[in-house]
Amino acid sequence: MKLIFRPYSKTSFGLSLGLTVFYLSLLVIIPLSALFFKSATLGVSGLWEVFSEDRIQQALYLSFGAGGVAAIINLFVGFLFAWVLVRYNFPGKKILDSLVDLPFTLPTAVAGIALTTIYAPSGFIGKYLTPYGIKIAYTPIGIVIALVFIGFPFVVRTVQPILEDLPKELEESAYCLGASRFQTFTKVILPELVPSLLAGTSMAFARGIGEYGSVVFISGNLPGKTEILPLLIVTKLEQYEYAKATGIAVLMLVLSFMIMFGINYLQNRASRRLG
Amino acid sequence: MKAKSKNSILRSIANGIGALALISIFSLAAYAEDTLLNVSFDPTRELYEEINKKFVEAWKKKSGKDLTIQQSHGGSGKQARAVIDGLEADVVTLALAYDIDSIVSNSGAVSKDWEKAFPNHSTPYYSTIVFLVRKGNPKGIKDWDDVVKPGIGVITPNPKTSGGARWNYLAAWGFAKKQYKTEEKAIEFVRNLYKNTSVLDTGARGSTTTFVQRGIGDVLLAWENEAELALSESRKANGGNAQFEVVYPSTSILAETPVAIVEKVAAKKGTQEVAKAYLDFLYTKEGQEIIAKHFFRPNDAAILKANVAKFPKLNLFDVRSIEGSWAAAHKKHFADGGLFDSIYSEAKK
Numbered sequence: 001m002k003l004i005f006r007p008y009s010k011t012s013f014g015l016s017l018g019l020t021v022f023y024l025s026l027l028v029i030i031p032l033s034a035l036f037f038k039s040a041t042l043g044v045s046g047l048w049e050v051f052s053e054d055r056i057q058q059a060l061y062l063s064f065g066a067g068g069v070a071a072i073i074n075l076f077v078g079f080l081f082a083w084v085l086v087r088y089n090f091p092g093k094k095i096l097d098s099l100v101d102l103p104f105t106l107p108t109a110v111a112g113i114a115l116t117t118i119y120a121p122s123g124f125i126g127k128y129l130t131p132y133g134i135k136i137a138y139t140p141i142g143i144v145i146a147l148v149f150i151g152f153p154f155v156v157r158t159v160q161p162i163l164e165d166l167p168k169e170l171e172e173s174a175y176c177l178g179a180s181r182f183q184t185f186t187k188v189i190l191p192e193l194v195p196s197l198l199a200g201t202s203m204a205f206a207r208g209i210g211e212y213g214s215v216v217f218i219s220g221n222l223p224g225k226t227e228i229l230p231l232l233i234v235t236k237l238e239q240y241e242y243a244k245a246t247g248i249a250v251l252m253l254v255l256s257f258m259i260m261f262g263i264n265y266l267q268n269r270a271s272r273r274l275g
Numbered sequence: 276m277k278a279k280s281k282n283s284i285l286r287s288i289a290n291g292i293g294a295l296a297l298i299s300i301f302s303l304a305a306y307a308e309d310t311l312l313n314v315s316f317d318p319t320r321e322l323y324e325e326i327n328k329k330f331v332e333a334w335k336k337k338s339g340k341d342l343t344i345q346q347s348h349g350g351s352g353k354q355a356r357a358v359i360d361g362l363e364a365d366v367v368t369l370a371l372a373y374d375i376d377s378i379v380s381n382s383g384a385v386s387k388d389w390e391k392a393f394p395n396h397s398t399p400y401y402s403t404i405v406f407l408v409r410k411g412n413p414k415g416i417k418d419w420d421d422v423v424k425p426g427i428g429v430i431t432p433n434p435k436t437s438g439g440a441r442w443n444y445l446a447a448w449g450f451a452k453k454q455y456k457t458e459e460k461a462i463e464f465v466r467n468l469y470k471n472t473s474v475l476d477t478g479a480r481g482s483t484t485t486f487v488q489r490g491i492g493d494v495l496l497a498w499e500n501e502a503e504l505a506l507s508e509s510r511k512a513n514g515g516n517a518q519f520e521v522v523y524p525s526t527s528i529l530a531e532t533p534v535a536i537v538e539k540v541a542a543k544k545g546t547q548e549v550a551k552a553y554l555d556f557l558y559t560k561e562g563q564e565i566i567a568k569h570f571f572r573p574n575d576a577a578i579l580k581a582n583v584a585k586f587p588k589l590n591l592f593d594v595r596s597i598e599g600s601w602a603a604a605h606k607k608h609f610a611d612g613g614l615f616d617s618i619y620s621e622a623k624k
Contacts, residue, residue: 055616116489117488120489122490216477220474222474223433224620231477235433235435235436237356238353240356244611
């Protein structure tokens, strides 16, 4: 038997690529193309009819709007969390660190029910806000809160490792060269973090658009006011309008893909500038 | 190298397909002959637990065979969709005829004239829509007219996603149509009803939670059995003093909850006979008594009369008398561009 040396990167590339492609088609490509085929049965005019429906447009603005607002809130809150967790030592830090992952593990329906209980007019927080005429549950604000909850670990967990790996010397030399604290932060630290911040925010955003479980409880589902897109898909399915349901799904897919593409472009540009 | 990698891609795909085929063969073999799957909607869970226990005993006595009955519960429409998509149910016991009709038209697994297969339009038990109000009825809600008054908070689920909500809607619609005669006034009535809502949950149980746990609204439109359940839960939690009251309106809808055999599946699994016996059992004295116990109204007049304290006499109208059929009612009210949609698109402007 003859032993041949092969660099590890070439080892059974064929098999691993085969498995990757097979899994990807089974889990992603085939189901998604089925989605397109099913919605194609509507035809262009049918699809257009779905998209131009009043309720769907309102839900579209709400889903993408609330998702966007929540993602931006998460950008700041998540960054603050990551900063605190990396830069400071304090008792209970480990617990705080593991609490961040809770929205990942918790079934979103549970989160939705818990949030609604707290923010409903009779709830723990809601009852102090109601006298001032502030309504949270059953309004778009409630939807944003639910989306902030389920999205914020994304930003924390993408920024945290980058922040940890940031060499101390970088800051020290900036400081020695006469940069102020603010300048050090904006000119030295922040640019390093921009790609990961963008990545985390876009993931939180993507998660928010598709979120169903936590939102249906807190939104109140009033047509044209607090209905989100995923709810409309369920609504169509409930009426056995499979094609229309997939039509909305395709709309979401295409829009999200375009937004993700844009964010990726920004992210690439940001990291290229660093390199 | 190139040819080799292509080969191994093919081989890995073939391996994967082989594994899938094996898995599906095993899962087919797992179907024993004497299992029955009853696909039903949410509030019947406890009812069928008891029915199944009694029927398994009766079946053992009659045929000497052991029987396992599996139950599946969920929103009625969701359950119907699962059957359409191939869930191997032997029988379906759903919340509205429209859902069974949809199985007929979308998959043909249930025969077209299922409604004639069993007595009473294949409805062994029924329910109705009543009001649940807060203790002492502070807003003085007695009938449908009180529900649509300005300033009353109404809790009902979204008819687009919930079968129970469609019954609520049709109950109000039927009342208004009988009371005010003209269609315009009935539309006005339903519009006023939905003006009073601030939350439309996706299902009946969700609405109960909103009303009972969150304390939102003055009146909950609910299935009779759901209202009774909320009442008894509240009694349990508050030492015998319920925080709510049930109000019976002057008239309401006869909420028919039909059953049917899924012939396609039963024929394939050879369970036609036991499936029929199972549904027949619901019509027997024993079955009807269990049904009454779980707050569904039994068909049997004598048993209904014996439980008159539980089920006060009500003026009930059915869907056929107000809209002709469920399919027509659905098309007119709940389909896209139907009356329910127009109520909300106008309210916005």
